[in-house]
Amino acid sequence: MVQQLVRLESNQEIAQGMFLMRFDSRRIATSAQPGQFLNIRATQRWSPLLLRRPFSISRVVGSSIELLYNIVGKGTKALSAQIPGEEIDVLGPLGIPFRYDGLFETAVLVAGGLGIAPFPFLTDFLEKKKATIITFVGSRSLFKIDMLHLRNVQYATDDGSNGFRGNVVESLAEYLQEHTLTAPKIFGCGPTKMLSSLSRLAQAKELSCELSLEGDMACGIGICQGCPVERSNGTKKYALVCTDGPTFDCREIKLPSP
Amino acid sequence: MKTSFSIGNVEFKNRVLVASGTFGYGDEVKDLVDVNKLGGIVTKSLSWKPRDGNPPRRIVETPSGMLNSIGLANVGVHAFIREKLPYLRTLKTKIVVNIAASSVQEYCDVLTLLDTQEGVDAYEINVSCPNVKEGGLNFGTDCRMTREITAQLRPLTRKPLIIKLTPNVTHISEFARAVEDAGADAVSVINTLVGMAVDVRTRKPKLSTVTGGLSGPAIKPIALAKVYEVAQAVKIPVFGIGGIQSAEDAIEFLLVGATAVQVGTMNFVDATASARIVEEIREFAEKENLDDVGKLVGALDANIKHSVLQSWL
Ligand SMILES: Cc1cc2nc3c(=O)[nH]c(=O)nc-3n(C[C@H](O)[C@H](O)[C@H](O)COP(=O)(O)OP(=O)(O)OC[C@H]3O[C@@H](n4cnc5c(N)ncnc54)[C@H](O)[C@@H]3O)c2cc1C
Ligand SMILES: Cc1cc2nc3c(=O)[nH]c(=O)nc-3n(C[C@H](O)[C@H](O)[C@H](O)COP(=O)(O)O)c2cc1C
Ligand code: FES
Numbered sequence: 001m002v003q004q005l006v007r008l009e010s011n012q013e014i015a016q017g018m019f020l021m022r023f024d025s026r027r028i029a030t031s032a033q034p035g036q037f038l039n040i041r042a043t044q045r046w047s048p049l050l051l052r053r054p055f056s057i058s059r060v061v062g063s064s065i066e067l068l069y070n071i072v073g074k075g076t077k078a079l080s081a082q083i084p085g086e087e088i089d090v091l092g093p094l095g096i097p098f099r100y101d102g103l104f105e106t107a108v109l110v111a112g113g114l115g116i117a118p119f120p121f122l123t124d125f126l127e128k129k130k131a132t133i134i135t136f137v138g139s140r141s142l143f144k145i146d147m148l149h150l151r152n153v154q155y156a157t158d159d160g161s162n163g164f165r166g167n168v169v170e171s172l173a174e175y176l177q178e179h180t181l182t183a184p185k186i187f188g189c190g191p192t193k194m195l196s197s198l199s200r201l202a203q204a205k206e207l208s209c210e211l212s213l214e215g216d217m218a219c220g221i222g223i224c225q226g227c228p229v230e231r232s233n234g235t236k237k238y239a240l241v242c243t244d245g246p247t248f249d250c251r252e253i254k255l256p257s258p
Numbered sequence: 259m260k261t262s263f264s265i266g267n268v269e270f271k272n273r274v275l276v277a278s279g280t281f282g283y284g285d286e287v288k289d290l291v292d293v294n295k296l297g298g299i300v301t302k303s304l305s306w307k308p309r310d311g312n313p314p315r316r317i318v319e320t321p322s323g324m325l326n327s328i329g330l331a332n333v334g335v336h337a338f339i340r341e342k343l344p345y346l347r348t349l350k351t352k353i354v355v356n357i358a359a360s361s362v363q364e365y366c367d368v369l370t371l372l373d374t375q376e377g378v379d380a381y382e383i384n385v386s387c388p389n390v391k392e393g394g395l396n397f398g399t400d401c402r403m404t405r406e407i408t409a410q411l412r413p414l415t416r417k418p419l420i421i422k423l424t425p426n427v428t429h430i431s432e433f434a435r436a437v438e439d440a441g442a443d444a445v446s447v448i449n450t451l452v453g454m455a456v457d458v459r460t461r462k463p464k465l466s467t468v469t470g471g472l473s474g475p476a477i478k479p480i481a482l483a484k485v486y487e488v489a490q491a492v493k494i495p496v497f498g499i500g501g502i503q504s505a506e507d508a509i510e511f512l513l514v515g516a517t518a519v520q521v522g523t524m525n526f527v528d529a530t531a532s533a534r535i536v537e538e539i540r541e542f543a544e545k546e547n548l549d550d551v552g553k554l555v556g557a558l559d560a561n562i563k564h565s566v567l568q569s570w571l
Contacts, residue, residue, distance in 0.1 A: 050322055050475065223282040
């Protein structure tokens, strides 16, 4: 884990409201693993924004780190205003990476909206391991992400403007009806509601499934106790998203029902 | 340059500590910062049994601050002694253990157990806790209870006993006087202020517990006024807490009468801030040609005749 000022190489809007940010950090690039995140101060200027914001490491290219984010509020708005050459303060890599147990042959990546963020990095990793990859991407409407490093993408849109009409979990369920996958494991990332229905589907079909959760964070390193998620069993009621996750086996945690 | 100060027979190497609940148990950040540079570490509040804490959502950012409703989630005093204290003992800084409880007896039990342990230098008592016997009323907003806790704990230890006061009362100086009178060695001022935030789309409070505790730079002016008020009222040392981000902020607290300061929320933003503040206070004192940082304590140049505080002090 390092805390450092990094200089932005680029920070571009690649689709409506979606930004790809890139900066150089050899120290983070050499230690990061897919599924980990960075906790970032959106601006070095004076600002009433106080806390860092967590973002998945989207891809590592050489010594460069890429992040993918949506503007949803003040912090991401401030982040999007940073221009190449400016410095931002990053802390990481943080959290538990996706587990590679070697027990699966087909990796099923399931993303709701910006949930695709950690998947290019995971795709690189899985390709090295020679796993078969299918990627399910869901969004409200047409969503162009050709430039992202993803494999075998199956789209789902609420309005049917691109691929399957309906949500991404429904699209996966239909796919599983029609296809037999060899030794699959699901990796899910996206809004909590979507992860909750994905978790139900995986458990109903007895498929191994790992989820990357979001949560409100202050410290990102297990100090503030601000990011609890309910455990399904054990003596402790809550796990911390930042240090016990953000990746969890879907059977470990109890998400609010969809 | 003298940077140290003492409370009872405990010498702190400088006047900057890290506040309870904002630095864990010291081991989480050891890759980022040399914790031995700090004047002391105040631990997360400990209770007799581990506590799960409140359901999410526990944290909301507000302008220049944050609301929290952690609910005193902690590992419990037994696990602390087993798993956390051995590491804390290896540090060359003072360890102040913060205690939270839901009854006067629990405060006494936790302190008595800790007092048998090596490596605990002082106690800070968090009285901002619901009193189970009184239907959950906060101990710290009841002056009689706050005095009672202090009086019960005093005979149980020879180590410094610091009472951490809540600002959610009309006159915090009354509480400071009460605990001084009951034998406290110092007071910490302030804990978080009650605050709230609402999601206008769902019409629900953002925190699961409806209200929470406000901290961070937003509360600094309030904290400073509370520290000033308390420092006017009592002779025992005051730890100034609330929104400290920089050496300048910390020095403001020293000037209004804080013997030392604690840095809280800023640790979440930048875990290296506290150690840097230690250095920068020393540099400031050097520039001011002081031989002791302590000469800044209470050195405020104010005309108190014009202060409204005088009406109730
Ligand atoms: C481990 C982790 C990894 C993440 N990775 C990414 C990523 O790669 N790309 C990305 O775009 N985002 C990611 N997020 C979410 C991102 O942190 C939030 O979008 C960001 O903090 C919002 O900051 P803001 O100041 O713009 O919004 P705020 O002003 O804080 O909030 C604006 C609105 O968004 C809602 N909101 C804020 N945070 C979240 C959240 N975490 N989940 C759902 N709603 C939220 C608020 O309730 C509010 O309505 C991740 C979160 C976590 C915990
Ligand atoms: C997330 C969080 C957890 C806290 N936990 C405790 C605690 O366990 N015990 C305690 O006495 N104070 C606790 N506090 C209060 C701080 O120690 C401090 O008094 C307060 O935050 C004001 O200082 P600040 O503005 O520098 O943060 C907590 C504060 C925060 C933000
Ligand atoms: S964000 Fe602070 S404990 Fe998880």
